[in-house]
Amino acid sequence: MLQLIIAPTARAIEQGKQxxxxxxxxxxxxxxxxxxxxxxxxxLVYKLPQVSRK
Structure with a gap:
């Protein structure tokens, strides 16, 4: 989870999907x-505030 927090946005999305x-x-x-x-x-919502939870 820590890696998800510190990862760049694009990488965080991929890590979340995995x-x-x-x-x-x-x-x-x-x-x-x-x-x-x-x-x-x-x-992810905090990393990507322009994206909704849906």
Whole structure:
């Protein structure tokens, strides 16, 4: 997650896309999955303020 925060914007988007399936595959707990996915979303929203959460 730290790499997602410090990465340049274009790289952060790619890292976020790569993390999503990995989180879904490696974490069996749905609550943990949702929390991490929301964290990724929050990080990207702050990095890309011109893009909506959708």
């Amino acid at each position: 993390l999503i399936p990995r989180i879904r595959q490696e974490l069996p707990n749905l609550k943990q999955q949702q929390e991490l996915l929301e964290l990724i979303e929050t990080i």
